[in-house]
Amino acid sequence: MLSDAVLSRDTFLLGIELRLFWSIAFIYGFSALLFLIHSVSGEGSAGRVARSLLSFNIVLHTGLIVLRTFEAGRAPFETLYESLSWFAWSASATYIIVTRKWKDVYLPGLFVSSLSLGACLYSLLSRSPGITILPPALQSYWFEWHVVFAFFSYAVFVVSASIEASFLILNPFVKRGLGRAWGLGAENIERYHGLAKKLVMFGYPFLTFAILSGAAWANEAWGRYWSWDPKETWSLVTWTVFTVYLHSKAIPKYQGLPASVINIIGFVCMMMTFLGVNWLAKLLGIPSLHVYTV
Amino acid sequence: MKTLAANSNVAKFLNAWNAFCRWTERKLSSMYTSVYVLAVMALFFMTGTIFPQGGEYEEYARAGGGFLALVNAFSLLDFFTSPVFLILSIILFLNIAVCAWKRYPLVFQTKKDAGSFAPEHTIELPFTVSDAHEEVKKALKKAGFRIIARNASYAVAEKGLPYRPLTWLYHAGLIACLLGFALTYFFAFEGEMRLKLREAETVMPEETGRLMGLLRGYTPHSDFHLFLDRFMTEYAESPRLEYPSDKLSRLAIGLGWSKNIAYELTENSLSVKDWRAKIKVIKGTRTLTERFVEINEPLKYGGYTFYLMDVVQSFKVRVEDNPLVLETKAGEDLVIPGVDEPLKLGPWRAGTVKRLNNDIEVLKSQVTVMRRGEEVARLSPGGSAFIDGTKITLLDAVEAPVLSYRYDPGVPLLWASGVFVLIIMSLRFFGYWFEAAYNIEERDGRPVLELRIRSAGLMADERRVMERLKYHIFKQAS
Ligand code: HEM
Numbered sequence: 001m002l003s004d005a006v007l008s009r010d011t012f013l014l015g016i017e018l019r020l021f022w023s024i025a026f027i028y029g030f031s032a033l034l035f036l037i038h039s040v041s042g043e044g045s046a047g048r049v050a051r052s053l054l055s056f057n058i059v060l061h062t063g064l065i066v067l068r069t070f071e072a073g074r075a076p077f078e079t080l081y082e083s084l085s086w087f088a089w090s091a092s093a094t095y096i097i098v099t100r101k102w103k104d105v106y107l108p109g110l111f112v113s114s115l116s117l118g119a120c121l122y123s124l125l126s127r128s129p130g131i132t133i134l135p136p137a138l139q140s141y142w143f144e145w146h147v148v149f150a151f152f153s154y155a156v157f158v159v160s161a162s163i164e165a166s167f168l169i170l171n172p173f174v175k176r177g178l179g180r181a182w183g184l185g186a187e188n189i190e191r192y193h194g195l196a197k198k199l200v201m202f203g204y205p206f207l208t209f210a211i212l213s214g215a216a217w218a219n220e221a222w223g224r225y226w227s228w229d230p231k232e233t234w235s236l237v238t239w240t241v242f243t244v245y246l247h248s249k250a251i252p253k254y255q256g257l258p259a260s261v262i263n264i265i266g267f268v269c270m271m272m273t274f275l276g277v278n279w280l281a282k283l284l285g286i287p288s289l290h291v292y293t294v
Numbered sequence: 295m296k297t298l299a300a301n302s303n304v305a306k307f308l309n310a311w312n313a314f315c316r317w318t319e320r321k322l323s324s325m326y327t328s329v330y331v332l333a334v335m336a337l338f339f340m341t342g343t344i345f346p347q348g349g350e351y352e353e354y355a356r357a358g359g360g361f362l363a364l365v366n367a368f369s370l371l372d373f374f375t376s377p378v379f380l381i382l383s384i385i386l387f388l389n390i391a392v393c394a395w396k397r398y399p400l401v402f403q404t405k406k407d408a409g410s411f412a413p414e415h416t417i418e419l420p421f422t423v424s425d426a427h428e429e430v431k432k433a434l435k436k437a438g439f440r441i442i443a444r445n446a447s448y449a450v451a452e453k454g455l456p457y458r459p460l461t462w463l464y465h466a467g468l469i470a471c472l473l474g475f476a477l478t479y480f481f482a483f484e485g486e487m488r489l490k491l492r493e494a495e496t497v498m499p500e501e502t503g504r505l506m507g508l509l510r511g512y513t514p515h516s517d518f519h520l521f522l523d524r525f526m527t528e529y530a531e532s533p534r535l536e537y538p539s540d541k542l543s544r545l546a547i548g549l550g551w552s553k554n555i556a557y558e559l560t561e562n563s564l565s566v567k568d569w570r571a572k573i574k575v576i577k578g579t580r581t582l583t584e585r586f587v588e589i590n591e592p593l594k595y596g597g598y599t600f601y602l603m604d605v606v607q608s609f610k611v612r613v614e615d616n617p618l619v620l621e622t623k624a625g626e627d628l629v630i631p632g633v634d635e636p637l638k639l640g641p642w643r644a645g646t647v648k649r650l651n652n653d654i655e656v657l658k659s660q661v662t663v664m665r666r667g668e669e670v671a672r673l674s675p676g677g678s679a680f681i682d683g684t685k686i687t688l689l690d691a692v693e694a695p696v697l698s699y700r701y702d703p704g705v706p707l708l709w710a711s712g713v714f715v716l717i718i719m720s721l722r723f724f725g726y727w728f729e730a731a732y733n734i735e736e737r738d739g740r741p742v743l744e745l746r747i748r749s750a751g752l753m754a755d756e757r758r759v760m761e762r763l764k765y766h767i768f769k770q771a772s
Contacts, residue, residue, distance in 0.1 A: 003650040007533060007557045014535075015547070015555060022548030125544055130535030130557070133565050136589040198752055205720045212712045221590050223484065223601035223698045225705065228374050230343040237343075240336040247329050254329070269336075280343060 013071050020064050025120035027057040028113050035110035042181025047106030055096050061089040072131045075144045081127035088116035090155035104183030108162035142217035150210035156203035161267030164196040164260050211235050234273040241266040322392035331386050345370040387472045394466050401462045411448045411731050413744035420771035426734050426741035433766035448733040457750040460722035467715035474708030480505040482702040494519035514597025514701050524572040527645035532565040533557040571695045604696040607642040610689040632684040638664045642691050726754035
């Protein structure tokens with residue numbers, strides 16, 4: 001094939017990709033709106049439609065990710081444009097899978113779909129979708145494993161924090177016998193809340209693997225397994241905060257509200273690791289080895 | 295009298311010392327301490343991302359950096375080697391070590407006991423009172439349980455991976471990880487060397503690890519030389535995307551209202567795909583080993599690991615027929631008499647390129663000459679150009695790798711213990727464990743099984759295990 005033909009094919013595919021991506025962002029937005037209507041009014045049908053729409057969107061988003069992988073000829077999470085899309089998809093998919101036995105509790109869906117919408121809009125409006133070749137430092141067998149496991153853990157922590165926040169919001173209503181409209185009663189709210197800890201337990205070894213594999217990779221590429229680079233350090237902050245969370249779950253005095261708050265702090269730290277650190281590094285003028293992923 | 299008083303002072307001191315030791319041990323074996331220490335650790339890590347690590351205090355102050363007194367007092371610009379951070383790390387280490395040591399007997403040595411027994415389930419057994427014990431044992435076995443303890447009032451059976459020993463083991467693994475970090479902290483050192491084509495270079499570290507003196511006999515030897523045999527750069531053609539930067543135009547593309555988007559190739563659309571340095575380790579005239587070193591593929595030899603860290607392009611230039619040769623590196627200002635404003639040479643392009651249609655071509659070796667960000671000439675080796683009427687000739691252009699090298703005895707321990715922690719932790723978290731404490735009571739002449747089940751692990755489903763147990767009990771009876 002001539003170079004010109006390759007260029008026009010890639011331009012054509014990128015045009016399709018962008019339209020699909022915008023449609024997906026709109027659907028996330030629409031399902032967030034319906035989740036919001038449910039959350040404010042307790043209207044079950046709004047929640048049901050929102051959930052179905054989100055499930056349908058995940059199918060579309062899977063298609064988008066397959067298309068991107070085909071276009072790029074590599075794993076689709078090298079640039080921040082791609083990572084944000086992957087993040088939105090994996091968080092939403094995890095939410096739908098994890099809560100399949102809790103189909104009548106929709107409040108966490110509001111958090112997850114809003115976050116997915118935010119990630120998609122940030123990607124579409126502020127990042128360039130151009131496909132670039134992998135720089136030599138990223139050409140490593142660690143790249144895919146390291147990133148995939150980090151993102152698995154992110155997705156799981158997002159859903160855990162959404163459940164935790166929903167529990168904190170709904171628990172006072174359930175205690176007054178008013179939780180039915182939001183799918184929870186005195187008999188099942190604790191079991192529902194238990195999902196938040198299970199999810200952290202699920203994500204924690206993935207995050208541990210991500211940090212360990214990142215260190216192994218840094219050891220091969222930069223000659224040092226740990227450089228106290230801001231992104232590395234924030235991943236360690238996140239890991240440490242979730243360690244505190246797991247420990248506090250084993251201490252009766254901290255099991256309740258303190259542990260819930262720590263879980264949400266863990267989520268905030270995770271978002272700092274994923275996105276905030278880029279702003280922090282720029283804001284403070286700290287050079288970060290990881291900034292090339294922006 | 296004096297001796298009596300002295301003795302009582304000594305006794306007081308010893309008592310106080312013993313009380314202090316007991317208090318320290320109690321605190322260090324407490325999970326509260328681990329929660330506080332880890333929380334402070336997280337805050338310390340955050341602090342280290344706020345202040346530029348490795349920065350100079352004077353420079354920081356000159357640039358208008360804040361909190362100067364704190365920065366100075368707590369070495370916030372080199373926080374991760376500061377005394378405050380080291381003390382907290384030592385407390386964390388002691389915390390885990392004491393915890394593991396104190397909990398060892400609880401986890402491994404005592405006979406299993408389920409604490410106070412408050413049954414949560416009862417099952418009326420379809421057996422005679424005299425058969426009940428044996429039949430329940432059989433059913434438990436069929437459901438995958440093993441009996442691990444029995445006391446006067448109840449028995450304990452277990453199924454799956456015992457989670458307490460696993461929890462203990464990965465905490466012990468964490469101790470080994472921390473020791474790995476300590477080895478790195480005390481003994482690791484690194485340096486840098488620039489290789490020149492077909493010349494031998496020796497490893498000459500400017501400084502060694504903090505306590506390297508203690509390991510004099512084990513210091514890695516550097517009686518060998520590195521010889522750069524070949525160096526290659528591979529490029530790939532990488533198109534640039536024409537894409538609007540304003541948000542409305544981007545939305546318009548997404549909605550299909552605009553087609554303002556295209557991949558384009560220009561002459562400069564080349565990205566480095568790979569650098570490959572063929573390096574020989576030589577001693578005298580002997581070649582001890584040789585291999586291609588790339589980013590992500592270091593060379594390990596003699597206790598050191600050599601990494602490809604950077605590539606430097608340097609040039610030799612002649613001005614007119616002046617016998618004096620000017621030397622410069624890519625991107626450096628080159629001041630030439632008779633030429634307005636400094637010139638910059640670079641980038642130097644030599645090697646192969648993979649075109650978009652997968653053809654591989656050899657690049658015409660040449661360097662761009664720039665002035666104020668604009669190209670004014672291109673030179674191949676031996677070629678000349680006139681700039682402001684001055685003849686400039688490129689005599690030579692060399693691309694050479696910079697290697698960083700490192701000796702770090704902490705790495706093997708850290709990898710081994712890290713992998714160990716990860717495996718054991720995954721078994722503990724993703725696996726399942728059940729503990730069934732049970733007793734058989736006689737009610738109205740019929741045996742009744744009283745049972746309490748505890749579980750751990752993400753795969754543990756108490757309801758399913760109860761169903762299985764019931765299934766085996768009733769299947770045996772029928
Ligand atoms: C870097 C330090 C540490 C890390 C990463 C860590 C990690 C963890 C994790 C992830 C768990 C939860 C696992 C579970 O639910 O079974 C846990 C549990 C536990 N940790 Fe740690 N830990 C650390 C330090 C300590 C220290 C210093 C102590 C001593 C007091 C300790 C005592 C315990 C105990 C007793 C449990 C079991 C809790 C239970 O039975 O649910 N840990 N640890």
